[in-house]
Amino acid sequence: MRIVVASGKGGTGKTTIATSLALAAAEGETVRVLDCDVEAPNAALFLHPTLNQRKEVGILLPVVDETFCTYCGRCAEVCEYHAIAVIGKKTLVFPELCHGCGSCTLNCPKKAIRERLDVMGVLESGPTPGGIDFARGVMNVGEPMAVPIIRELKKWKPMSLQAAANRAAEHIETKQRSNPLIDEGIALGESVPRTSSPQGYDIIEIRDAPPGASCPVVETMRGADFALLVTEPTPFGLHDLKQVAEIAHKLGIPAGVVINRDGIGDNAVDAWCAEANLPILMRIPMERRFAEAIASGQTLVEAAPEYRTAFQTLLQDITARVAV
Amino acid sequence: MKIIITISGNTIDSPLDPRFGRAAAFCLVDSETGEWTVHQNPALSASGGAGVQAAQLIAKLGAQAVISGSYGPNAANTLSPAGIEMYLAPTGETLTAAQVLALFQTGKLSKAQTATHAGHHGGGY
Numbered sequence: 001m002r003i004v005v006a007s008g009k010g011g012t013g014k015t016t017i018a019t020s021l022a023l024a025a026a027e028g029e030t031v032r033v034l035d036c037d038v039e040a041p042n043a044a045l046f047l048h049p050t051l052n053q054r055k056e057v058g059i060l061l062p063v064v065d066e067t068f069c070t071y072c073g074r075c076a077e078v079c080e081y082h083a084i085a086v087i088g089k090k091t092l093v094f095p096e097l098c099h100g101c102g103s104c105t106l107n108c109p110k111k112a113i114r115e116r117l118d119v120m121g122v123l124e125s126g127p128t129p130g131g132i133d134f135a136r137g138v139m140n141v142g143e144p145m146a147v148p149i150i151r152e153l154k155k156w157k158p159m160s161l162q163a164a165a166n167r168a169a170e171h172i173e174t175k176q177r178s179n180p181l182i183d184e185g186i187a188l189g190e191s192v193p194r195t196s197s198p199q200g201y202d203i204i205e206i207r208d209a210p211p212g213a214s215c216p217v218v219e220t221m222r223g224a225d226f227a228l229l230v231t232e233p234t235p236f237g238l239h240d241l242k243q244v245a246e247i248a249h250k251l252g253i254p255a256g257v258v259i260n261r262d263g264i265g266d267n268a269v270d271a272w273c274a275e276a277n278l279p280i281l282m283r284i285p286m287e288r289r290f291a292e293a294i295a296s297g298q299t300l301v302e303a304a305p306e307y308r309t310a311f312q313t314l315l316q317d318i319t320a321r322v323a324v
Numbered sequence: 325m326k327i328i329i330t331i332s333g334n335t336i337d338s339p340l341d342p343r344f345g346r347a348a349a350f351c352l353v354d355s356e357t358g359e360w361t362v363h364q365n366p367a368l369s370a371s372g373g374a375g376v377q378a379a380q381l382i383a384k385l386g387a388q389a390v391i392s393g394s395y396g397p398n399a400a401n402t403l404s405p406a407g408i409e410m411y412l413a414p415t416g417e418t419l420t421a422a423q424v425l426a427l428f429q430t431g432k433l434s435k436a437q438t439a440t441h442a443g444h445h446g447g448g449y
Contacts, residue, residue, distance in 0.1 A: 088405075092405060
């Protein structure tokens with residue numbers, strides 16, 4: 001089961017909820033945490049993983065071999081992003097426009113295009129002291145696109161599963177290039193196989209989403225089974241909650257709301273959730289001790305152990321809603 | 325010499341469109357005979373890379389020079405290797421393509437050697 005923790009507005013408590021939900025779930029389940037906020041990943045500050053694996057990721061950029069190129073212009077025709085142009089006897093590549101979809105390479109009738117990895121960031125992964133399989137993407141400073149890193153992060157498998165996957169891959173014909181846009185099920189409503197451990201038990205995967213409501217959030221949500229939307233009862237919180245709720249709705253992902261800093265602001269979030277038929281699954285009151293604990297690097301369930309039960313109930317609630 | 329003038333209408337008497345990649349249309353005019361045709365810009369609604377797409381069309385139309393108000397880096401990097409010269413039209417006042425052509429014919433327009441603005445986005449959002 002894949003749970004995305006998203007919010008729209010930044011600073012509402014996505015990582016607070018994601019890390020405590022992960023710790024509570026790890027008491028009885030196999031848990032994987034993906035920090036998808038690749039521009040500013042911070043879940044590791046709370047879960048303390050040993051990041052013992054590192055992999056460079058990015059997109060595949062076309063490299064044109066002029067000795068084979070006939071300047072037919074097919075590559076420029078199929079490029080959705082105008083990242084490759086044919087002008088007279090020159091084929092030009094614009095790396096900053098390229099999304100790495102591979103269409104030019106696939107369509108070149110002379111096979112004059114090869115690809116090189118344009119590194120945009122790294123995946124770092126390893127276990128936490130609590131036995132959670134942790135992975136995060138870290139985008140290089142100055143890169144404009146977070147989506148390719150998030151896409152790779154979602155494909156990440158813990159070491160043991162990776163080794164098994166590698167063995168299986170040896171027996172599969174791998175000549176055909178896989179399309180990264182299709183891998184994770186870009187089509188809305190496409191069913192994605194559930195994450196299962198080798199033993200057949202369901203793994204709980206928790207994705208800590210980036211703030212906002214743009215492409216990186218959509219990519220993080222895509223393929224998830226449930227969207228847990230963290231908000232605060234303020235006009236800003238509500239405004240951005242509406243945006244992410246709309247994304248979840250369009251992707252066909254069931255959603256529920258956590259109201260953090262409950263008691264501040266107004267009742268507009270409650271009213272809108274009732275109107276939109278979005279269940280409010282948890283409320284965390286505004287308390288100074290929570291803020292102090294989190295500022296010092298503690299998770300909510302460590303600072304307030306009475307919340308362990310609440311998070312376990314939350315997980316059961318989500319599981320029941322996904323099963324419907 | 326065949327020249328493209330970026331315009332916001334459908335004739336040589338239409339006002340100059342100061343944008344290159346996002347120009348509404350291109351007026352292809354022969355500077356010797358004055359014969360002209362108008363071509364819609366397919367890049368007008370492109371999500372990105374409009375300059376690249378527009379420059380390719382202009383190369384296909386066989387123009388040797390283009391007159392517009394400004395050029396982004398991708399447009400300049402496509403037009404330059406194609407050997408298409410970039411001229412700058414005054415943008416302070418609203419001139420028609422015909423008036424801009426007259427300025428060109430009397431040598432009153434300056435050439436842009438590189439991009440005149442830093443581009444609109446890195447693409448990819």
